[in-house]
Amino acid sequence: MREGAARERARDGVAVGACGGGSYVLAMMGSRTWLHAQWLSDTVAGALVGVGTCLxxxxxxxPLLETESERMASNSLWL
Structure with missing residues (x-):
């Protein structure tokens, strides 16, 4: 039960970080377009390149993350 709670807290932290990061990116895109530092198409293309790189x-x-997850679940870092 305790390990499950720790995983849920970690998952919540990732979700909060992703929302915060996404909000920051959208605010930066808007400000750079509003200030005419870049075209809207440039900021959208940059966001798409970032998403593509992430994926x-x-x-x-x-596969490495899955292996690490299985090791952590079995309480053995070295299998």
Missing amino acids: VLWRAFA
Whole structure:
């Protein structure tokens, strides 16, 4: 029961961090467009490149993260 609660707290922290990061990116996109520092298409393209990079890295590291998750669940860091 205790391990499950720790996982839920960690998941909540990730969700809060993702929402905060997303809000920051949207605010920066809006401010750079409003100040005419960049075109709207430039900021949208930059966001899409960032999302694409994130998804590629997530796919690349998913097996390693799954292995680490299984090791942590079994209370053994070294299998």
